[in-house]
Amino acid sequence: MSAATEVTYLEAISDGLRQEMRRDPSVLCIGEDIGAFGGAFKVTDGFIEEFGAGRVMDAPLAENAIIGAAVGAAAEGLRPVCEMQFADFISCGFDQLVNVAAKMHYRQGLAVPMVVRLPSGGGFSGGPFHSQNPEAWFLQSPGLKVVAPATAADAKGLLTAAIRDPNPVCYLEHKGLYRYVKGEVPAGEHEVALGEARLAREGGELSVITYGSGVHLALEAAADLDEDIEVLDLRSLCPLDTEAILASARKTGKVLVAHEATQSCGVGAEVAALVAAEAFEDLDGPVRRLTAPDVPIPFSPPLEQAVLPQLDDMKEACRELLAY
Amino acid sequence: MSAATEVTYLEAISDGLRQEMRRDPSVLCIGEDIGAFGGAFKVTDGFIEEFGAGRVMDAPLAENAIIGAAVGAAAEGLRPVCEMQFADFISCGFDQLVNVAAKMHYRQGLAVPMVVRLPSGGGFSGGPFHSQNPEAWFLQSPGLKVVAPATAADAKGLLTAAIRDPNPVCYLEHKGLYRYVKGEVPAGEHEVALGEARLAREGGELSVITYGSGVHLALEAAADLDEDIEVLDLRSLCPLDTEAILASARKTGKVLVAHEATQSCGVGAEVAALVAAEAFEDLDGPVRRLTAPDVPIPFSPPLEQAVLPQLDDMKEACRELLAY
Amino acid sequence: MEPVNGAVASARDEVGDRRESADRDAPGREAGEVARSTFLNRADRANLLRYMAMMRSAEERAITLYRQGKIPGSFYDGAGQEAISVGSSYALGPRDRMCILHRDLGAHFVRGVTPDRYLANYMGRAGGVTGGRDGNLHFGDRELGCVGMVSMLPDMAPVATGMALSFKLRGEPRVAMTYFGDGSTANGQWHEALNFAGVHLLPVVFVLENNGFAYSTPNELEFAVDPVERAATYGFPGELIDGNDVEAVFEASRIAAARAREGGGPTLIECRTMRMHGHGAHDDMRYVPPEMFEEWSARDPIDRYGERLVAEHGFSADEVERIRAEVKAYVDECAQTALASPMPDPATATDGVFADDLTPLGDGKAPWSYWAERPDVERSAA
Amino acid sequence: MEPVNGAVASARDEVGDRRESADRDAPGREAGEVARSTFLNRADRANLLRYMAMMRSAEERAITLYRQGKIPGSFYDGAGQEAISVGSSYALGPRDRMCILHRDLGAHFVRGVTPDRYLANYMGRAGGVTGGRDGNLHFGDRELGCVGMVSMLPDMAPVATGMALSFKLRGEPRVAMTYFGDGSTANGQWHEALNFAGVHLLPVVFVLENNGFAYSTPNELEFAVDPVERAATYGFPGELIDGNDVEAVFEASRIAAARAREGGGPTLIECRTMRMHGHGAHDDMRYVPPEMFEEWSARDPIDRYGERLVAEHGFSADEVERIRAEVKAYVDECAQTALASPMPDPATATDGVFADDLTPLGDGKAPWSYWAERPDVERSAA
């Protein structure tokens, strides 16, 4: 294992991106305000100085053009990394993503290696258009890989893997974790294979299956409750590590699926359905979900807190299932 | 009950729309080629002659403009019914739908009564862009109601209710049912409340919970197998009739959720998760899903048939669960 | 809201002399040239100053609240752009409709939103226009004929187009107006809306605020040719004006609205201006050449208009000063009201995702006395 | 593919006399005026006729297959528009890239797709370009430098722009070309692509096929002003030409490609034409005034070019007839090959959603002898 340094989740993203750009001249970034400004969250701060305006391209305010141009560039052998200023704006590039990028290889045998970086998630009064977690849209769009790191090491490792992957990858970076999460990250090249969940905490009584911000909530709840809780960090949502999910469910017999995204047809539904279908005989209790209800994410702190799952909600949900 | 005549699913849609336009001068249609041409599927055939070009508006090829204009018109007191030429093209109007229309009432207290008609579904070599079932995208977009009729009567009744509803409603009309399905439809005004499932067949051993084209597959399979199978036609996907789902699941103890849309994070996942959470104690077997796998819908008949659930798949899935 | 109301009332007395029909052929003005509208009386001019000052004061007050940690999330303002939202909205009638954008607080005030509700909205209070559901300027008071913006730019352009469509279908002489920035013109929805409006000659006024940047992205990276040129290719006029000249904005808007009302279709008005603050409070504007600030400071729309009121319109310097001071005091009062507003009840967080019934848009305030005196239009009480 | 290859080979002998540098200043031609390119030799002209005839024959053969129930789904063709895809693609080099649309079968043939693969694709056979994954003209042979279209229009415009971006970034003198219809110009992605290409002066050629209708929707309901006018507002030239004149299309494309290659940026070429068949096979075209058909029948691009070859270019009537007959026979052969191709194996239906490795685009055939003789470009074997 290479030397590791303690960096934030945000720095880990930057580092991973910078490293891949240094390593591979075909990697380029395209997005709004990512050049001189360094990006809305400063992920590409200093990049234009190092790599030039050609590889760190300030795009016009046109998300379909950004993603469509990336498809074209990818077809031509480049490896574009698109930045949506907020994940929410993917609605404006949705068509190119789900129809052009996602289906290209299946239809035409043409690989389009590209990454769409999606600063997602809420918890800081971003309101209905700067707080969304759109991952389930992508899972209902065959041909897209989807990752959602929870730790600094995975932020770097999954970004590296996403850039190297020959497919379009939606990379969800949770804004709430940018500066809140710090961790050891291998200093050199660091790749985390897409499709492998991470056992964030071992336990025998209850599996909390989650990703992104949910991982931290689950770990905190488990520590606070001091119970024999297992926390599985999915990391990859597509491909989904069904083996790891089922192994954990079978071991503990009780499953709570948790995420920040809204409930209906979310990733939690998919995981719960998987467990209910494949681990049914090992279940000792209902499969429960802890998610945001089906509402737009409100702006005002008390409203937002009422909508997004909180630590107390997580503890309560764990307690209920443990007591079942 | 009013007099009923036997009409096709397609005629039922036309009739419902025509009737609401006659009844309420604020109802208008907007879409591509819906005027002189009568629409790609002829749903609005003859409408422009009866209602004029103002209320049957041929729009430019611009789906965001169509849906955005509908939002504006709805805010001004009209009741626009948008037609997507194929449901698949909603990707091009996605942003207006999920961000502007869906969130308007929650954010601003402003109702936007509008319907988006979405000719959906496959089975006739429409290929990857004319066969999709995008309903799960909408369920992950709080603020949209979503309906998917399976019968001619419901096609009319749900369209009537959708037009009268003060919210944006996604109305999925399955192209495969247009001429294939015929049935008695009340001749006069006919409204089917949004949010109520329909017991399409009563049974005690297994619940097939489904909607749209799946209903017909399930009924046929049940008849062929001659087993004690219940078929619940959801009709409304949002609001979802959770009571009816749970009542059926609790009664039979075995649940198969079936739909034509792809699997991951589909409506089947949501229903399965609901059942696994709320009817766990009554389950006599795993909750299973029968859906398309996560692939774009291919064009060539043998490939398409391999991807879309077929009658044999349905029978097989029922048999397996019955035998469990 | 005392000061403004008083002024509006007195404007009614002077309206008789300028009820001319709208001048459709007024030539476009070059940016920089000073405009002088014959459709404004003394009270109107005081109002224009007042609303601009109110926007400035309210946003300054909000910045303080933001720095005090009383505003959650981010903060955005329209410092330096006050003439645009004030001058344009001032030309509208009560039954006209607006979709107001993030640099356009002045238009909300002209329509009748009071600063307390703006400040409360930014603070996420129950007394804010959205009651804490949405923040920033993501609001529209439906009782005042406004549909609140969403973040995605320029999504309100198709929406305003749809409102205009309904006016045309019903044969009503009404106008929809919306705004967007220079950056937003690169987005596909901009094109879809303008094209649609042009095909059907809809009564909509598009106000482009070209402040030189989209966030940090300069004009050169947004378009190769000034978007005002595109209006003609959509089949309607495009006018380039000095966005820091409130009377120029008013005049262009008045003419555009009159043309729209008479069936002449849309207008694209490009207002050249400069955003004097960062895109948001966090933005250090390192991407802006310092000489741009100097240049544009000298063209501050409020100071400049105050000077003109004195030089050309018989106002005394004291009078101008007093208007600004009164507004400031009023905004301070409003801030107290806003601060006294409670946070929303978390138990209501999931209410209202769906509507149970219809809630039609109401009519906005329309202080321009031209409207106030029209017998067919009921002037709303403030 | 015998007939075409022979012609292409012989073209190499005559290339010496016309290796002029691209004429960047050639004036735009009015629609209707006959063009005559000095960049084409006898063999090229035979090729142009041949490819147009091949498109016509292949689509006619496909219609028969459709009527026989051998083509599942719907059927779309480009009858009457053959000059556009043939004339434009003919001007490109092998390493140029294309996104070919639904009326542009001729471009696939020029690039090197053979009619059997086209017919097999429409029939959903394993031997089709997509092997049954997609139908219609939703294909691009990546080995021939093409990225296959999607249904959503005009989604390939941003994609072609992205290919052009990569050429510019790498300093390669290459060009991307794509097509769209008149209706597609109303869509936001059209604007986003053209704006982006204009800002960065990317080497892309946009070919607008204005056939008067988007499905049933006539030009008047699509735009108020001809979209060719918009090119200038994106910062590049727009040229209006007769889309039924294959040499006019070739010339405009050649000039545009040369300009793009030299760093001069994009061009929008509007080709006026008429779709002589329905939007799809099911479309009775009741929305088209009958006199339009008469008018445009007289301007059939293939008949007209055949006549011109005889009148102006020393071809005998027999020769022209023979070319058309040979092509027809060849297409018939191809149909047999296509019909002999099996259906795809259902067991493979879920394969290949994701790529395991990269599959770079190959180079296309470029029969224009101007390219064939360039020492830096390897002319691909047919």
Ligand SMILES: Cc1ncc(C[n+]2csc(CCOP(=O)(O)OP(=O)(O)O)c2C)c(N)n1
């Ligand atoms: C579709 C979309 N993409 C990205 C953003 C993020 N964003 C917010 S404001 C802004 C710049 C807007 O520039 P401009 O239109 O010039 O308006 P200004 O803020 O300068 O008034 C961007 C990129 C957005 N709001 N909408």
Ligand SMILES: Cc1ncc(C[n+]2csc(CCOP(=O)(O)OP(=O)(O)O)c2C)c(N)n1
């Ligand atoms: C975004 C989108 N919306 C709707 C359609 C359905 N549709 C297919 S072709 C067509 C008309 C296209 O007209 P035009 O661009 O003029 O091309 P033409 O077929 O005339 O060559 C329409 C509306 C589509 N393909 N894409």
Ligand SMILES: [Mg+2]
């Ligand atoms: Mg700007």
Ligand SMILES: [Mg+2]
């Ligand atoms: Mg057309």
